[in-house]
Amino acid sequence: MSAARSAMASKTPPSERLAEWLGHQRWFATKTRQIESVTIMDVLPLASAAIAIAGVGLAGGAVDRYVVALGRGARAAAVEITDGFDDPLFCRALLDVIGDGQRVDGESGALEGVRTAAFPTSLAPGLAARRIGGEQSNTSVVFGDVAIMKTFRRLADGINPEAEMTRFLTEHARFAHAPRLFGQLEYRRRDGSTATLAVVQELVPGARDGWEWLLDELRAGRAALEAIGRLGEVTGRLHQALAGGADHPDFAPEPITDADLTAWDAAVRDQVERAHTALGDSRGGLRVPGLIAALAGLRGVQKIRHHGDLHFGQTLRRADGDWMIIDFEGEPLRPLAERRRKHTPLRDVAGIVRSLAYAAASAQPAGGEAWLDRWQRDAVDAFLGGYRAVTIGARFTPANETAFRRALAVFEIEKAAYEIVYEANNRPDWIAIPRRGLVSAVERLGLRWSGAA
Numbered sequence: 001m002s003a004a005r006s007a008m009a010s011k012t013p014p015s016e017r018l019a020e021w022l023g024h025q026r027w028f029a030t031k032t033r034q035i036e037s038v039t040i041m042d043v044l045p046l047a048s049a050a051i052a053i054a055g056v057g058l059a060g061g062a063v064d065r066y067v068v069a070l071g072r073g074a075r076a077a078a079v080e081i082t083d084g085f086d087d088p089l090f091c092r093a094l095l096d097v098i099g100d101g102q103r104v105d106g107e108s109g110a111l112e113g114v115r116t117a118a119f120p121t122s123l124a125p126g127l128a129a130r131r132i133g134g135e136q137s138n139t140s141v142v143f144g145d146v147a148i149m150k151t152f153r154r155l156a157d158g159i160n161p162e163a164e165m166t167r168f169l170t171e172h173a174r175f176a177h178a179p180r181l182f183g184q185l186e187y188r189r190r191d192g193s194t195a196t197l198a199v200v201q202e203l204v205p206g207a208r209d210g211w212e213w214l215l216d217e218l219r220a221g222r223a224a225l226e227a228i229g230r231l232g233e234v235t236g237r238l239h240q241a242l243a244g245g246a247d248h249p250d251f252a253p254e255p256i257t258d259a260d261l262t263a264w265d266a267a268v269r270d271q272v273e274r275a276h277t278a279l280g281d282s283r284g285g286l287r288v289p290g291l292i293a294a295l296a297g298l299r300g301v302q303k304i305r306h307h308g309d310l311h312f313g314q315t316l317r318r319a320d321g322d323w324m325i326i327d328f329e330g331e332p333l334r335p336l337a338e339r340r341r342k343h344t345p346l347r348d349v350a351g352i353v354r355s356l357a358y359a360a361a362s363a364q365p366a367g368g369e370a371w372l373d374r375w376q377r378d379a380v381d382a383f384l385g386g387y388r389a390v391t392i393g394a395r396f397t398p399a400n401e402t403a404f405r406r407a408l409a410v411f412e413i414e415k416a417a418y419e420i421v422y423e424a425n426n427r428p429d430w431i432a433i434p435r436r437g438l439v440s441a442v443e444r445l446g447l448r449w450s451g452a453a
Helices: 015-023 088-099 161-172 210-219 225-242 258-279 291-298 346-362 368-390 401-426 432-444
Strands: 035-046 049-058 063-071 103-105 109-115 129-131 138-143 147-152 181-189 194-202 315-317 323-325
Touching (some): 035 103, 088 147, 161 181, 161 225, 210 346, 225 368, 346 368
Antiparallel strands (some): 035 049, 049 063, 103 109, 109 181
């Protein structure tokens, strides 16, 4: 399909009103910086709405691009802005663009649907479309009990890891613990640049959010250690699948070099400096000379593609009691190229360890604080035990347990520092949780953080 170009740019809301609306959207990423301008860069009409690519100028000179779905009424200057993703007709039309491999032309680019072999052979025309609430950086719409479409509101040139990783896991690895990719929607500008705008994936019916499930278990006084150990096994299997792309350049494992260790040391230090800034700490940075030594056990081990933002909120507890891992786009605050780099998968392991700390801080079980402290230690041991059991002999983790634990602590530091920055921008009352984790990981390495006092 090719939709005719339109002079709709002149019918978009005034930039001042659009800027005010954007600033109040949960998926708008930079709420701490003032919006100085909004420019409509392209408009792509579809069914009852239109996809607008909005260039948002921020204080300091940066310009971010956002995907805005303007409902029909929203395009008139005098009425309230409405989000097209609240309209089932628009959502179904977007799904059909992907399923049918359609093309929708705009004023300076086009939307193109790209399906995989896993796309359902037929989808009922009247399939109910329902937008999911609660998401932060994306917008998701569920179609019956068949598919879920995720739209990336902040647009970045290049393939999004969500599309790339799930396509690999679907078509190459045939990994059973991640939803299959049905297809993706790409925005192609006439200058040749391409960005992933949305993905459609298999819906796992009857599955529960893993984070909510874990909190319910803890509040009921159930330790769930067997299930946590099983998640460790599934995480190990994921890393085995991602390490199995020797014939695929973007997924082929590579040996970790001294240059990698130096770069990772610098990256962790930089992240902690950002945490210092977020905490308003003027006493200096991470004064620990030994991070390279703690990472030394990774030298010669493989670096591979990995999830990049793994925590319990990125898991589903299936109706049969097993686990699914979801949301492979990586940490949304990091640049796309960085999220696609090969790294040690211990970063994913550190993500779950940090998530267990958040669970311990968030739940209020009958056993109280002493029970939670003991549970957190046991839960970490259960997860790591499951992970190590299925990755024995794997070339992407150190065989030596001490080397494994020391390298893991470095990436717990990195993750906790990232969490501090996130909480400072979004939930300041939660900062104490990652701060404790940062100090604890530093102390386990026998080091001292200058901000610990």
